[in-house]
Amino acid sequence: MSASDACDHRISQITRKIxxxxxxxxxxSNRFRKEGDCLISLTSIIxxxxxxxxxxxxxxxxQRSRGRSxxxxxxxxxxxxxIGRILTHQLAFFASTGNRPSRDEDVSHLCHNRRxxxxxxxxxxxxxxxxxxxxxxxxxxxxxxxxxxGSTHRQEVNVCKHTPKCIIKTxx
Numbered sequence: 001m002s003a004s005d006a007c008d009h010r011i012s013q014i015t016r017k018i019x020x021x022x023x024x025x026x027x028x029s030n031r032f033r034k035e036g037d038c039l040i041s042l043t044s045i046i047x048x049x050x051x052x053x054x055x056x057x058x059x060x061x062x063q064r065s066r067g068r069s070x071x072x073x074x075x076x077x078x079x080x081x082x083i084g085r086i087l088t089h090q091l092a093f094f095a096s097t098g099n100r101p102s103r104d105e106d107v108s109h110l111c112h113n114r115r116x117x118x119x120x121x122x123x124x125x126x127x128x129x130x131x132x133x134x135x136x137x138x139x140x141x142x143x144x145x146x147x148x149x150g151s152t153h154r155q156e157v158n159v160c161k162h163t164p165k166c167i168i169k170t171x172x
Contacts, residue, residue, distance in 0.1 A: 010086050011100055014056050019095035022056050023117070026088070037167075038116040041088040050114040053085035092117035099124060106130040112138070112168045123164055136160050142172030 011019075026032060031042045041052040093107045094100050096119030101107050108130040111121040141156040160166045 138168035
């Protein structure tokens with residue numbers, strides 16, 4: 001089972017209410033910062049990948065498992081759930097929309113910031129489409145040659161071919 005399959009499996013075990021409570025707890029704490037419109041999670045980072053993880057918050061008791069990921073806790077009386085850490089942006093997308101990615105889908109960042117969990121910057125799409133976003137320049141801004149007169153002018157040109165469009169700006 002790959003890491004993404006493990007995350008898909010874990011997110012399928014929680015309710016939207018737990019996802020909403022967890023993201024709200026993150027927002028109420030000082031464990032994030034704003035960079036423009038991006039909400040940057042300061043929770044644990046998966047070794048060198050730039051993605052962040054978060055431990056789902058128990059909706060009924062307000063407690064979460066501590067220590068190792070995968071530790072059991074009981075969100076509802078009589079039910080055991082083996083839930084470890086989940087990618088923060090996946091949890092935020094699920095909390096906002098109620099949609100979970102299937103095993104062949106990714107939650108993509110329109111802003112190209114892997115630590116962002118702003119649901120407005122996230123979309124579910126195929127893995128291939130997600131990977132193609134890494135090479136996208138979005139909107140190029142800078143002194144560009146004018147097609148009319150040939151001289152350079154300060155311009156913005158959207159070169160993104162994705163739907164929805166990437167919201168990144170590349171400065172020349």
